[in-house]
Amino acid sequence: MCSGIAPPLSPESGTEGRSSGKMFSLIKLRRVFTVHQVPKAFHEDSIISGYRHPRSSATDCVLSLFQLTNETLNVWTHFLPTWYFLWKLMTVLLMEDAWYDAYTWPLLVFLISCCVYPLASSCAHTFSTMSTRARHICYFFDYGALSLYSFGSAISYSAYVFPDAWVNSTFHAYYIPVAVLNTILSTSLSCYSRLGLPFLHYNHDIDERFSERQSPRLSKVLRILAFAYPYLFDNIPLFYRLLLCVGEGCTDNEANSIHLQHTSLAFLTAFLFATHLPERLAPGRFDYIGHSHQLFHVCAIIGTHFQMKAIEADMVLRQSQLLATAPPITFNNTVGSSLVCVSISLGIICLFSLPLLYGSSETHPTKTEGKKCKH
Template sequence: MLLNCGQPLPLLRHTDVPPRVIENFILTGYRFPNYSLRDCLWSAFRPTNETGNFWTHFLPVFVFFYYFAEVFGWDGARHADDSFFYPLWNYFIGVFCLLMASSLAHLLNSMSIVVREVCFFVDYGTISAYTVGSSLAYYYYIHPRAGLLETQGQNGSQLVQDIIGSIKPSYAMPDFSVFFDSLYIPSACVVAIVCVLSCCNTRQKWRQYRYIIRTFVFLLPFFISSTPIFYRLLTKSPYSDKSSSFVASNTMAVFFYRHCFWLLLSAVFNISKLPERLAPGRFDIWGHSHQWFHCFTSLSILDELHMIKAEIRAILLCPTLLLPPASPPRLPGPTIASTYGVMLLLQTTIVSIIVWFSWRANRIYGPQRDQLAKDHMKKHTKCH
């Protein structure tokens, strides 16, 4: 227990904990890897080498929710449970699970060596789920045809034709049409699964290069998920340059560049292990690289949310371009199956992967966990 005879258990040096627990260049502030659940929760308010890791992803949950909820108070916004917002809710679920899983993984990982492995398997799984949640939001709000009615033919109203008369054709090449319509979401899901498998493997193999592998593995889903944004940046806006939608959508580029900048910084800190590499032991509690990694990823997610909100506002400012329930749009509107169904199928697959790796971890580290538990009980059964 954290309170042993009225005194908190001392934080340990890297020489006093199992090698599995040691982080590069972090010399002190380690918790003993047999804390109870209660002890772990209390440790959030005690300066350890994991305290900053917890708070730098737990507090952003509330910041993200504040800016997320703004969308439903906009003029012209549909009700929160309208199908138009299904992709946005899936994005919210992905971000919420990512931030909560990450913060709890850092808070609870000292319960045992096996629990530590499971915590970070779940962490990797939620990162992959988040990338697919982002892809769903990109697909329905930033897709080259997002929110636009079929413009060909003579059945459209003159008002619609006037609004979209200056729109550039949605695709520059037929191959892009095939990718966006049929391959984009499946590709995002497949890449997400590959990422989970690769990152979970780095906890049992390739440990010397684990930070480099994990960082570069998640670059792939970034490039796949961001293809609608790349296309939008390289082509003409789908909105008339005289419309308020154009003004709203035009801010997307700034938010995307900032999103990329924060991601780049997070990757640099995650791989370089700065600043603790320059002064081992000095940044054990506050200011080490993983805390900066968390801060920059949170900022990247916040700018990504602003980018998505800019596109939603652009669509809402042009009601005639909204996906109508009565007429067949060029891009089918979001449904429960195409949003929640996709995420449910993905999460089921990810959970299966996590269960498999957790079973393997229990076989590998279970005996070590049991021995540490015995030693821990012998050491702390009496008051001194």
């Protein structure tokens, strides 16, 4: 087990750690390290400094939120918005007829997913430096939450956003079942992108044998595909409504401009996630503030806000028409389907986590850490 003492640093890196601590820390905290002082599993593309100790305790992880590291803003840019979406959820739940009005259920499912994904993300970024295994498991849950958010979007789109011309169509009938399958595929593929298949590509002895070490580019492509495909499928009715539909049945209302704002931000979010800009242009310059993952978080949250506003606008503006023409909203095609997705996703996450949960002690300390830790 690790002694809990930070690994000795070179005089140069120690000076850097002390100066950054004096400048940025609100309270006295452990030093931060460079990319060369932490295991490869913790490396971030073009991020040179600001890394936390790779064997931090849970308390250290929480305290690090009040120190500027390369993860601090990743946490706060998702943790604070969680409370905003929770407030929006509570305003709907406290409506007198929210529990009994089936027309409201898709909005509730969507708002719950909006609360879950930023909370899961902030927790993953907070506790991912407890160990290499903890890092993988944290992000498995993060990926599952993103898959749930995609499914929540599909539920609300099916109920409120489908263009008039597609309401009650064959595509509409199969839209939710396919979204369920997409959620399962998204969770599975995103978890697979970290380590491969449990027990086959990795086990209790080695937990970073697959793509992130051997094929980082393949890992990134698989992860992008895991989230891009469900998003593109979910938005087929919206893309048709905004870009292709002409004439009768196109649902031209005030919500369209808000949908365009959300869609633009969604593509900007994907661009930032895929390109690692701006830090790739100037490695080390954006380690603490302004790197792509922070911008990705901010754009995602703002985009989700506009998405919520657009969904609410469609819900109100089209209520009488949809209640008369759309398929009935039931427990099975809203809350029930969501519970199925949550259950299966949790099962997938547990399957990928089992080799890590019941493994032996970690075997990937930093070079200097080996002097202080016994395995």
